[in-house]
Structure formats: C-alpha cells, structure tokens
Amino acid sequence: MSQLSTRLLSLDVFRGATVAAMILVNNPGDWGHIYPPLEHSVWHGCTFADLIFPSFLFMVGVSIVYAMESRKADPANHPKILSTALRRTLVLIALSLVTQLLFHPGLATLRLPGVLQRIALVFFICTVLYLKTSQKTRDWLIAILLIGYYLLLSYTPVPGQGAPDINAEDKNIGAWLDRLIFTPDHLWVFSKTWDPEGLLGTLPAIVTGLIGIRAGTWLKRKDRDDSTKVSWLFTLGFVAIVIGLIWGLFFPINKALWTSSFVLYTGGFGLMVLAACYWLIDVHGHKRITGFFVPFGVNAITAYMLSMYIPHYLNKLTFGTANKTLYDVLFKGWLTPVNASLGMAVFWVLVVWLVMWVLYRKKIIIKV
Template identity: 55%
Template sequence: MIETTTGKKRILSLDVFRGLTIAAMILVNTAGDGRYVYAPLQHSKWNGCTPTDLVFPFFLFIVGVSIVYALESKKADFDNHKNIISGALRRMLILIGLGLFIALFYRFDFQHLRFPGVLQRIGIVYFICTLIYLKTRQRTRDWLAGIILVSYYVVLTYVPVPDGNAPNLEPESNLAAWVDRAIFTTDHIYAHTELWDPEGLLSTIPAIVTTLFGIRIGEFLKRTDISANKICGNLALTGVVGIILGLLVGLIFPINKQLWTSSYVLYAAGLCTVGLTAAYWLIDVKGYKKYTWVFVVFGANAISAYVVSEIVPGMLNWISVHHEGTKIGGMKLIYDSVFKPYFSPYNASLLFAIWFVLLIWVLMYILYRKKIFIKV
C-alpha cells in the first residue's frame, strides 16, 4: 500500500489499466468470425457508443497520463526540451512506420497502402501533446482543449463541404470524409469504406484533446498536497461531470467514434477518468495488488503487444491447407477445427478471440519474465 499522498512513485494502476486496454483492443480486433460478434464487442455503425468504441480513446487518455509521469520532473529543465522533443519526434516516426509496416505486411501494395491508422494516430497525438505539455501550463491546455472541441463542432456542422454538399454528419459526405479523400485519395484510406477513414486527418485533431484530458488527470494524480482519498473523490467527480457533459453535448453533436466528435471526447474521457480512478483507489490506495501482474504483462509492453497481435495472424496464415478447392489460412483453420464445431457461432467467435488474447499474453509474458521492456 502506498502513502496517503501520491508522492513521486509510479502508480501500478496505470500499468494495469493500460494492460486491460490492450487486452480489450486485441479481443475486439480478433473475432473468430466477424459475422458472429456480440453487440458490445462491435463498433457502433455510426452514431452511438459501445464498449468497443471506448478502447482507443482509453489508450490515448493513458498516453496523456503517461506523458506527465515521464516528463514532469524534466519539464523545468528548459535546456533539455530540445532532446525531449527530438525523442518524441523519433517515437512518432517509429509509430507511423510500424503502422505502415503492418498495412504492408498484409498487402504489399504501395498503390493501395492505407496511410492513416491506429499507430499513426497514436504517434501524431503523442508528439503534439508532448510539445503542448512542455510549453504550456494547465490553464492554457484547458483553454486549448475547449477551443478545439468548439471549433470542431462549428467546422463539421456549419462549414459547407467543398464538393457541393451542405454541412452534414453523414458517413460519406461530411467534411472530414472529404478531407480524407482530398489529401489521401480513395486508394490510401480505409479499404472497408473507401470514402472515409476512421483514423482520418481531421478527426485526429479532437483526438489530441483526449490525450490532453489524460495530461490533466495525470497532473492531478501526482499532487502531493492532498490525500489520495481526496484525489480519488475529486477525480471521480470530474469523470462523472465529463460523462454528463458528453451526453448533453451529444444532443446537438452526436457521440460518434468515427468522427471523434466533441461529445465523444467528453463522454469517453469521463469514463476513462472514472475507470482509472477506480483502479487507482483499489490498487494503489487500498493495496489490492495480488493479481495485477497478469495485466501488467500487457501494460509493460503495450505497443509491442499490439504490434505482435497485428502480425501474428498474418504469420499463422502462412500455414495453409486446401479444403474443397479452397485455400484456408492458419487462423481460419484453427477456428474451424478447434472452436466452430463445438460451440454456437457467437460463442465460438468469442472464445477464439479470447484464445488469441491469451496467445499474445504468453508471448508478452516471456518478455516480462526476462525483464525485456521494448520502449518505442
């Protein structure tokens, strides 16, 4: 159990929360059969928010908290800012490179290479938020977050789309979709839509605010002038306020992950705050740490776990067999042989996803036991 004040010690709950988020990210990305997925494990078709829609903002929120824990003690050394920014730029480029590598790993086709992506967004948001954190105070960051959220609402709902469409929030004809097509072209955006990208350029701007919220919560968690119990109370209240604000703003600007709307930012940040606060209170304040290592295995090598989870399916699919004139890859072969014959379609699909999470966990556990922590 830690002291009643936060001190400078790294909080275990942050790694646990990160690990849970990565586990959830892998789970929802690896259904055995995409036709049979329980509703909470699917993204909303457009407006609305499922538990799956919260996974990505949870990770970006944690990035913000981690920035504070990594840089707070270094921020005052202005002479070192250049090195910090250089390191952040390097990490951004590595993350972008990894995202492009994963896209090419499955389809070595530069003509149709998807430029946006999950890792690309993480890298860009991390770099920008590192700059903002180093060069601004919290009050400035709060104003900046508010300006971005209001401006994003105004731009999407009042600015006409240059292709002749009136301002709208429909999937293929909104301004963010037009920007993706204009800058990346349809050959280099999400192949399943071809007309817009869920990690597109314009929607990355409000995603920055998700990480700025994480920075705000990280700074509050590091306070040493009040007790840990008071920190938990204040953060829980902050989270509830964020949820309520998100729902209220959603009445005029619908909660939508694909567009990363302002209401979605507020709603998700509120839930992130409540979730992290609960984990902090249970683990770091009350000292319930017995099985936390199970999740720290993922949290300690979060990006590595995600990258491996994206690559392993492709590697397994190198192993293939021919069945009734059709070539079956390794992933489908395992699903068809081990899960599909013995469970209902929905349960087979879910159990396959759980099995895959456990497979990646074992690979990360090997690194964890050998104390290998790959920092991007």
C-alpha cells in the first residue's frame, strides 16, 4: 500500500469511469434482460460494452509513461523496473487463477486465458518496449503488428480446415492455436473451441497499450502547450476511428478477435476521451464531475476484483421462507425485467464504490 501522490487527475477519472462501466456490464441482475448497449456484440460490431476493455488497456499504456518516465532515462533503473513489472504480471495472473478456483474448484477445467491475464501480458510487454525502444520504433511496431495480425487471421490456413473464416468463432488460426496450446478444457467455459482472450489476440492488444504510451508520451511533452496537445490527440483519435471504420469493411471490427480495425476504432475513442478529460479537468479545472470516479480510478484492480467477489458471495444470501435473493428483494418485484436487471447492476457499482471511497478517504492505494 502507498499514499496518494500527485497524479494525472483526468487519467484517474477516465480509468474510474471505465471500471464503473465494467462493473455495470459484468453484473446485471438477469443475463436474459439487458439493455443492448450493455451487451457485447454477438460477433462483429462494437457496442458500448465492447469499448470498456480496450479503454482500460489504453490507459495501462498511458499509466506506464506517467509511472516510469522519470526513471527511464537512467538504464541502471531498468532491471528494478522490469523485475517489479514481472512481479505485478505474475500476481495479476495468479489472482485470476485463484479466483477461478475459489468460485469453481477444479484444475481440470481451469480457464488459462482471461481478462487479468491479458492485462498482465500487455502491461509487461509494453513496459519492456517503453524502456528499451524509441517512440519511432514503437510507431513502426504498431503498424507491423496490426498489418501482420490482419494477414495472419485473413490468409493463414488453419490446420485440418484449410482457408480461415473470421466470420466463425472457432475457424481462424487464433482459435486453432488456443486449442493446441491450452487444450479445449482450459478455454472459455461457454465455448471450449475458442477464447475471447486468446493468445494470438494479445498481439493487437499490445498495440492498444502502445497507443496509450503514445498518448502519455505526448501529454508529458514540455515543448507543447496544452491546446496543441489536446488538438493533436483529438486529431489522431479521429483519424484512427476513420481508418478503423474503413479497415472494418474487409477486416470487421470484432472485440473477441481484437481485430486491427477494432484496435484503431477503440484506440481512437480512447484518445479522444482522454483529450476531453484532460482539457476539462487538468487544464480548466472542472473537478466537480470527478468525485465519483476517482476512487475507482486510483484503485482500479482492487475495484475490479471486489466486483467479482462481492456479488458472488452476496448473491448467495436468501431471505424469508421463499428464499428470495437480493435481486428479488430489491428490484425484481416492482420493476420491469430489464430495469430490474439494470438496477441490480447499478447497486453493485455503488456497493463497490463505497469500499473504494473509504480507501480513497484514507489515502490508500492497494498495489498488486
């Protein structure tokens, strides 16, 4: 644990809003009744829910710059930075695996890929690239990874199948690789033939982090004024969205595959939202809108973990002779199904926020 220090407030707000949205999307009262924007796309496409994870990875990249820039210049600091990054990576992976075992005991069907695993890998690889490469090299790497991933998914034959088909969930080289390396028993429980956080999809996810590093590096420049910084972030974001939409015409925007068009479309969204937050909050000081989101933002991983544990265990509570759940008691009896489901999701956001608010008031950041 460490005390709060000087931070980029707009980044904490953006990250906090993203975590709050993640909790909202992941914890409906009834998975059968959800407003369409809060559901992930069935396959191709991008909903509000699909923007959440890439926004978080984008901010991982921004955070790397703000956390490491002052120590990066001296190569003597690199071994310690990398060892700390590796430790955090392993802890994040362990947290995911332990949580799975607590909720659904059994090593035979333990899912090996996952959200925290992808965050961990992107964080570590982006840290290495930030320390050991120039921004020009990283810009070239963004192009190489996006184009290379497009060629891999679109043109690489799938063993035992032949031509790839990205319109099907399990008929591309990424799904084949996951089945080969992890085996079907250790993939996403709802499929077992592919995984939305698969291994090959980590390559374009790294680009999402690198776009965040590009944004953080630009914001940290001292030879540009704030209006110039914001203008360029907006412009770059707009261009990325347009290119993503055009690319999506023949390499569809798809979160589960983390397609190159998805990277650019969501990266552009992240750039523009960060620019707006920076301009309003850090430049012009409009801070009344920040109070709710900052407690989430400064303890993002803790909030994410609690959003799994708290609903999991409190949903086991029953009340009265009818054994009603919290959802039944609080919302189901007096709201329409979709509004009751949304109400329960908002309830979990507020419950987790209360814990985060206590930590924030005590100036405590829990670091993994």
